[in-house]
């Protein structure tokens with residue numbers, strides 16, 4: 017029997033949510049734009065896209081999503097924060113210090129790659145199915161750096177020996193933009209986990 021296409025929320029307040037929606041469609045999932053708490057009742061996961069984390073944080077508060085997203089996670093939902101989305105999920109945020117949802121036990125530094133190389137495409141590694149790491153294109157746009165990885169947080173993607181993709185239970189975080197790297201291997205693995213195919 018064919019499986020129904022999973023419905024995956026994409027936080028659509030600001031930033032590059034449209035690129036995540038395209039990536040999800042190409043992985044045979046159905047993106048659902050999330051601007052209020054209500055659609056969270058009907059999705060298996062929520063992607064928090066790249067954008068500008070200070071603006072996103074303000075909009076999360078205005079829409080009450082700052083409370084609805086932690087509740088969604090507690091009730092079994094998966095979360096994936098990419099770039100600014102990771103900054104929103106991280107426990108500590110530096111440069112400048114900023115509040116966050118604090119759901120993922122990592123510390124991040126914003127805009128950590130400096131002015132000269134604010135944006136670049138790196139050749140990183142990612143272990144696709146938990147096995148040996150394979151080459152993975154990683155697009156960094158005024159990206160944060162992960163300074164601290166908490167106990168119980170697993171690093172599954174690297175640029176050199178720096179962590180760039182981490183996961184802890186149902187929460188994933190990337191410092192780069194996986195929605196800009198076809199054929200979206202990282203979305204595919206995330207979706208496989210959401211479907212319980214680990």
Ligand code: GLN
Pocket residue numbers: 065066067068069070098099100101103126127157158159160
């Ligand atoms: N520099 C942005 C911030 O600190 C993140 C950049 C991005 O999401 N591409 O919020």
